[in-house]
Amino acid sequence: MRAIGCRGKSLIARTFNWSYRIAALALWVVVCSTVGSSGALAQDAAAEGCPRRPAAGGVVGEPEDLRSQNGVLRVDFTYRNSVDANGQESYCYLYENRIEAPTLRLKPGDLLVLTLKNELTPSPASAAAQSHQHSMPGGCTSGAMSPASTNVHFHGLTVPPVCHQDDVLNTMIQPGDHPFEYRFRIPQDEPPGLYWYHPHIHGQSKAQVLGGASGALIVEGIERANPVVAGLPERVFVIRDQDLLNPDAEPVKTDSMPPPMVLRDAEGDILNTGTGGGKPAKDLSINFVPVAFPNYVPAVVKVRPREKQYWSVLNASAITYLDLQMLVNNNPQMMGVISLDGVPINEDGASGNRIIWQSHVLLPPAGRVGMIVSGPAAGAQASFVTRAVDTGPAGENDPTRPLAAIVAEADAAEPRVQLAANPVPLPPPSSPWLGAMKPVRTRTLYFTERPHDPNDPKSPTDFYLTVDGQEPKLFDPGDMEPNIVVQQGDVEDWIIENRTQELHAFHIHQIHFMLVDWNGVPLDEPFLRDTINVAYWDGKTRPYPSVKLRMDFRDPNTVGTFVYHCHLLEHEDGGMMGVIRVVPKGQQSKRLQSGPHQMPASF
Ligand SMILES: [Cu+2]
Incomplete structure (x- = not known):
């Protein structure tokens, strides 16, 4: 596509x-x-479970806004689930036990202190789903990974991938745990715009996001970047x-064709x-x-x-x-x-x-x-x-x-938020535009799929995202060995190929990238992305559909271990995810110098 x-x-x-x-x-x-949220229905929220959501055909409301004050935004969320009359499972972030999925509004430099109390009660259906037991080495909270585990990913923000900030590999919050605290500053140079929060537990992401667990996070000041929207x-x-x-x-x-x-x-x-x-x-x-x-x-x-x-x-x-x-x-x-x-x-x-x-x-x-x-x-x-x-x-x-x-x-009614009419322009960027940087190396990664039982095409699909030169391997939350090691300060080009007959959306945590080549067409786009569609393969033609991305590891906040994956969450949960480690400048790792790391085959 x-x-x-x-x-x-x-x-x-x-x-x-x-x-x-x-x-x-x-x-x-x-x-x-428009915006619709549960704000208007908040008073109807039951003491347990998720609030009733708006009915079809309704006027789209605006999500509630929670704003930083004096440079700090404190948010206490409870995280709940419930089964509605249709038998569908809802998952919800609730503020003050009644406001669902508010928009978090912060400015560059502001501190976010967000606590999450996990009050999930697994339904019989989800409890019957596969549950993995993994001991998390060096984990923030460690413990069993089950359908009732959760955590929060702050999608798009360049904040450190460490415990209590934006870690999804080791942070697992269980029902009954004390409220878990996230605490980080929005970087001073974070571009103003729309980010978002959602759970990111491997194996459970699709169910929880499909159930409604997501909300917007806005770094305010888009009118400071482009005054055409001022006012x-x-x-x-x-x-x-x-x-x-x-x-x-x-x-x-329809009149013309049968469905x-x-x-x-x-x-x-x-x-x-x-x-x-x-x-x-x-x-x-x-x-x-x-x-x-x-x-x-x-x-x-x-x-x-x-x-x-x-x-x-x-x-x-x-x-x-x-x-x-x-x-x-x-x-x-x-x-x-x-x-x-x-x-x-x-x-x-x-x-x-x-x-x-x-x-x-x-x-x-x-x-x-x-x-x-x-x-x-x-x-x-x-x-x-x-x-x-x-x-x-x-x-x-x-x-x-x-x-x-x-x-x-x-x-x-006028929307609640009006962008500033006379904005102070953003300061000039402190580092050169990514498009002007030369990559220090190029890597190729590729998406593949295969039936779990090779003899049974109807068996569930295994989803792979593989670094070229390594053995295809499903993401394993018990194995934190990185697939890719990068040195902070480096800029690399990654070619992402799609060797499957469906779309995938490549995403990497912590950074933005620039699309420099789309299916062989060189581009010079004046913008960055953190998620990109990769066209599907027709099953016969070569080369495979691909994108080439200029990956930016210059920001010191990228140091640490984090993930890249397909953002179709069924695919991510099914294994289409890998681990990257960004090492501090000067700590050149052996693997960086020794080329592709051979992962053991898992099948
Ligand atoms: Cu995918």
């Missing part, structure tokens, strides 16, 4: 051609939306996926139809307002007629790609992209202000976009949709569908 969020026109054109070649590219839908109202939209609310429903028939067959893979997931229609693998929600198959009753986003707003949109889905578009009277509208994956599109401040105008924006799971949108005229038919994403023959079905109807009303 096409691997683009936003980039220059020529690449967009190439991408389109390419997509058409590989498959019938479906409709694109748009999404616009605009800001809205936050968190788009999540969830199991189908109506799993037995059939697709609604495509519903085919399932070895995991029981609905396969990509390649048509842009049919039954989706997952439903979506926008700020917790569900937009469910098969009727897709859209949520409602209210704006003032023709009002310009700044939208921060997070794809907090466990496995679902989004391709966001805004339609007015069925015509795609241009959206002005200011920021991707938390980073302003301005070469770290070196290139002046940029806006990339796009008629649609692809967001892989975990991707974020900050963009200027204009409200429709009063009376116009407008909607925020996600267009179909062709995830490949082995991918899951992700059809075109609406997210929200955009209703322009003169008395629509």
Whole structure:
């Protein structure tokens, strides 16, 4: 599938051609939306479990904001789960036992002190799921890893990968533990933008994120990076996926064609139809307002007629790609992209202000976009949709569908947040733009999949992310031996190949990277990312689809041991993850000098 969020026109054109070649590219839908959260329902929250979430067709509310004061933001979360009337399991971060998934708002240099009390009660279904026993060497909390274990990852932030900051390898918080404290400062040079928090326990990530455990974290000051958004109202939209609310429903028939067959893979997931229609693998929600198959009753986003707003949109889905578009009277509208994956599109401040105008924006799971949108005229038919994403023959079905109807009303409530009207510009960057750095070495990594039982194609899939030269090996939480060792200060190029027939979204903790080559097309993008889609393989053509990424290990906060993985969480939980260690400058490790490390085969 096409691997683009936003980039220059020529690449967009190439991408389109390419997509058409590989498959019938479906409709694109748009999404616009709003914020919805549980704030309004907070008073209804039961004493136990997760609060009741909004009903379909509701007005999209804004997540509650928690702001730092005098440079400190203190947040006490309880983490709960419950099973709703449909039998679906919800997971929730609760503030003051009632506010679900608030947006954490901090400024560069601010201290975040976040405690998490794990109050999960495993359901019979999840308790029956596989549970691993691993003793965590040198662990923060150590102990058994079970469906009731959790932790928090602060996605996109360049904070140290150590205990009580942003460690996911050793930190496991169990029910009954004392509240676990996270405590770190937002770096002074962290780019202003949209980041997010979610659990990251290997083997349990998909279930917990699919259950709704995610929230936005905003480093404030995007208007200081790009004054074109100064004074605009800001809205936050968190788009999540969830199991189908109506799993037995059939697709609604259209005039032209019968609905495509519903085919399932070895995991029981609905396969990509390649048509842009049919039954989706997952439903979506926008700020917790569900937009469910098969009727897709859209949520409602209210704006003032023709009002310009700044939208921060997070794809907090466990496995679902989004391709966001805004339609007015069925015509795609241009959206002005200011920021991707938390980073302003301005070469770290070196290139002046940029806006990339796009008629649609692809967001892989975990991707974020900050963009200027204009409200429709009063009376116009407008909607925020996600267009179909062709995830490949082995991918899951992700059809075109609406997210929200955009209703322009003169008395629509203004968003709570207004970006500063007269911002003080950010200081100039302290290090050269990544695109100007020469890599000290190049590595190749590749995605592969195979049935767990090679003699049974219907057996569950094993998912691998392998450093070329090493033996493919499923991620093993009992083995912290790094697959890659890097010296702090280095810049490397990583080629990521997709040798499977479905999309994967490469993500690495702690750093951002620059896409320098997409399927053999050199690029010079004025922005960075932390998650990127890698196109699927057609099963025969070589070379494999690939991206080349310039990886930035210059920041001293990257020193430590952390992970890179596919952000389709089913794949991550299934083994598609590796370990990297960044050693302090001057501590050149033997392995760095001795080339690829041979890992023992696990099968
Ligand atoms: Cu994947």
